[in-house]
Amino acid sequence: MSEPILQLDNVSFAFPDKTVIENLSYTLEKGAFLSIVGENGVGKTTLMKMVLQELKPSNGRVRFLPNRNSVEIGYVPQFRNIDPEYPLSIRDFIGLNFAGFRTPWLTKKERQRVGELLTETKLTGVSDRPLGQASGGEKQKAYLAQALLDNPNLLILDESTASLDPVAKTELLDLVKSLNQRLGLTVIFVTHDIPLARHYSDQYLFLTPGTYEAGPISALSDEKVAKMNNA
Amino acid sequence: MLSYPFMQNAYMAGTLIAIISGIMGVFVIARNMSFLTHTLSEIGFAGAAFGIFMGWQPLNGMLLFTTISSIGVGELGAKSSRRENAISAVSALAIGLGILFLSLADTNASYATGILFGSVIGISRANVIQMMALSAGVLLTLVVIYRFLKFDSFDPIGARVEGLWTRTLSVIFLILLAFSVSVAAQIVGSLLIFILLTLPAAAAKYFVHTVGKMAGLAVIFALVGVWTGLYLSYVTNWPVSFFIAAIEAGIYFIALAVDWAKN
Ligand SMILES: Nc1ncnc2c1ncn2[C@@H]1O[C@H](COP(=O)(O)OP(=O)(O)OP(=O)(O)O)[C@@H](O)[C@H]1O
Numbered sequence: 398m399s400e401p402i403l404q405l406d407n408v409s410f411a412f413p414d415k416t417v418i419e420n421l422s423y424t425l426e427k428g429a430f431l432s433i434v435g436e437n438g439v440g441k442t443t444l445m446k447m448v449l450q451e452l453k454p455s456n457g458r459v460r461f462l463p464n465r466n467s468v469e470i471g472y473v474p475q476f477r478n479i480d481p482e483y484p485l486s487i488r489d490f491i492g493l494n495f496a497g498f499r500t501p502w503l504t505k506k507e508r509q510r511v512g513e514l515l516t517e518t519k520l521t522g523v524s525d526r527p528l529g530q531a532s533g534g535e536k537q538k539a540y541l542a543q544a545l546l547d548n549p550n551l552l553i554l555d556e557s558t559a560s561l562d563p564v565a566k567t568e569l570l571d572l573v574k575s576l577n578q579r580l581g582l583t584v585i586f587v588t589h590d591i592p593l594a595r596h597y598s599d600q601y602l603f604l605t606p607g608t609y610e611a612g613p614i615s616a617l618s619d620e621k622v623a624k625m626n627n628a
Numbered sequence: 629m630l631s632y633p634f635m636q637n638a639y640m641a642g643t644l645i646a647i648i649s650g651i652m653g654v655f656v657i658a659r660n661m662s663f664l665t666h667t668l669s670e671i672g673f674a675g676a677a678f679g680i681f682m683g684w685q686p687l688n689g690m691l692l693f694t695t696i697s698s699i700g701v702g703e704l705g706a707k708s709s710r711r712e713n714a715i716s717a718v719s720a721l722a723i724g725l726g727i728l729f730l731s732l733a734d735t736n737a738s739y740a741t742g743i744l745f746g747s748v749i750g751i752s753r754a755n756v757i758q759m760m761a762l763s764a765g766v767l768l769t770l771v772v773i774y775r776f777l778k779f780d781s782f783d784p785i786g787a788r789v790e791g792l793w794t795r796t797l798s799v800i801f802l803i804l805l806a807f808s809v810s811v812a813a814q815i816v817g818s819l820l821i822f823i824l825l826t827l828p829a830a831a832a833k834y835f836v837h838t839v840g841k842m843a844g845l846a847v848i849f850a851l852v853g854v855w856t857g858l859y860l861s862y863v864t865n866w867p868v869s870f871f872i873a874a875i876e877a878g879i880y881f882i883a884l885a886v887d888w889a890k891n
Pocket residue numbers: 412413414417435436437438439440441442443444475
C-alpha cells in the first residue's frame with residue numbers, strides 16, 4: 398500500500414578514527430514522520446549528511462525511490478553561522494533559496510511564494526528585520542521557511558527545536574505536521590526530546606553506538622529509552 | 629575643472645571604480661574577504677611594478693598577477709586558518725617583489741608612489757576605455773551568477789545543502805575580485821583599494837537589509853567619496869587617496885554611530 402521514498406541498505410560510516418554508523422538498514426515510507434533519536438555523537442547528523450549525499454557511506458548505499466530526481470530534499474541544518482550583525486532581512490534570507498540563472502531580482506510569483514511562507518511561519522510581522530537581530534525561534538522558522546521554499550517532498554530537521562521555548566517548539570512542529578498531513582510531506586526529525594517525538598511522529602529510529610532500533614513510535618517505551626541509554 | 633581632459637578621465641574612471649567596488653564590496657564583506665582583498669591589492673602592486681619593468685601598462689601587469697594569485701587562493705580552498713597564514717606570506721613576498729621590480733625598472737620615485745597611493749593625472753583615455761571593458765565584464769558576470777553568488781555568500785551552509793556549485797562559484801568570484809582590484813587601483817592606488825572595496829559596503833549594511841539595496845547604497849557611498857575626493861584633490865593639490873580614505877572612513881564611523889544610537 399505505502400510506497401518507500403528513501404531506502405538505507407546496510408549503511409556504515411567510518412571516520413578515520415572511529416565508526417559511527419554500522420550496518421544500518423531502514424526504509425522510509427512516503428508521508429511518514431520519522432523521529433531519529435540517540436545520544437550526542439552517535440551519528441545522527443552524519444547519517445543525515447549521507448542522505449544529503451554530502452558524505453558517501455563507507456559501506457552500503459542510500460537510495461531514493463522511485464529515483465533520485467523524484468525526491469527534492471529540504472534540510473534545516475543543526476548549525477548555521479548567523480552572527481548578530483548579519484544584515485539580510487528575514488524575507489531576503491528566505492528568498493536566497495531561489496537560486497538559478499534568472500533575473501537578479503525575484504519575479505512576482507517568487508515574491509508571492511516568499512510571502513506565503515512568511516504567513517505560514519507567522520513571520521510576516523518581522524519579515525523586514527535583519528535576521529541577525531531575530532530571536533532564536535524566529536531564526537529557526539526562517540531556516541524552515543527557506544528549506545520549504547522550493548516545495549521539497551522530504552524535509553529533514555536536525556535538532557531544529559533544541560533552542561526553542563515550549564510554545565515556539567509547538568508552533569514550529571504544528572506547521573511541519575500540517576504540511577505532513579495536508580501535502581504528504583515526508584519528515585525526518587532529529588531530536589533529543591522524546592515527548593516531542595512521541596507527540597508528532599509516527600515512526601522512530603533509535604541509534605545507539607554500534608546498533609539501532611526502529612519501529613512505530615508507540616513501541617518506543619520509557620523502559621526502552623532508559624535501557625538503551627544505559628547499555 | 630572638467631574642461632581638462634585629465635580630470636574628465638579621472639571622473640570617468642572614478643565613477644566606474646565606485647560602481648564596481650560598491651557592488652563587489654557587498655560580497656567581499658559577506659564572504660569575509662577583506663583581508664584577502666588587501667593582499668590582492670599588494671599583489672597588484674607587485675604586478676604593476678612588474679609591468680613597468682617589462683615596459684607594459686601597469687594595469688596589465690596587475691591583471692596578470694592578481695588573476696593568477698586569485699586562482700591560487702581558490703585552490704588553497706577551505707582550510708581557513710592555513711589560508712590566512714599562506715596569504716600573509718604571499719603578501720610579504722608580493723611587496724618585496726614590487727620593490728625589486730621598481731628598482732630594476734629604474735623609474736623615478738613618483739611613479740612608484742603613483743602606483744602605491746594612486747594619482748589623478750596618470751589616467752589616459754585609453755586607460756579609461758580598458759577600464760570600461762573590464763568593468764562591463766565584471767558587471768555582466770555578476771548579473772549572470774547573481775542569484776547563486778548571493779545564496780553562497782549570505783548563506784554558505786544553505787547553499788551547500790542545496791547542492792550549489794560552490795567551488796566553481798568561489799573561483800569565479802575571486803577572478804572578479806582580481807579584476808576589480810586592478811581597476812580600482814588606478815585611482816586610489818594599491819595600498820588603499822581595500823578602502824573602496826570594503827568600507828562602503830560595510831557601512832551600507834547598517835542601513836538597508838537586502839542585497840540589492842546594500843549594493844545600491846554602497847555604490848552611492850563610494851561615489852560620494854570618489855567624486856568629492858577628486859574635486860578636493862583638484863582644488864587643494866593634496867593626494868586624492870587621502871580624501872577618499874577620509875570620506876569613506878567618515879561614512880563608516882557615522883554608520884557605526886547611527887547603529888549604536890538605534891540599539
Ligand atoms: N569530520 C569528522 N571527523 C572525525 N570525526 C567526526 C567528524 N564529524 C563528526 N565526527 C564524530 O562523529 C561522531 C558523530 O557525529 P554526529 O555529528 O553525527 O553526531 P550526532 O549524533 O549528530 O550528535 P549530536 O546529538 O551532538 O548532534 C562524533 O563523535 C563526532 O565527534
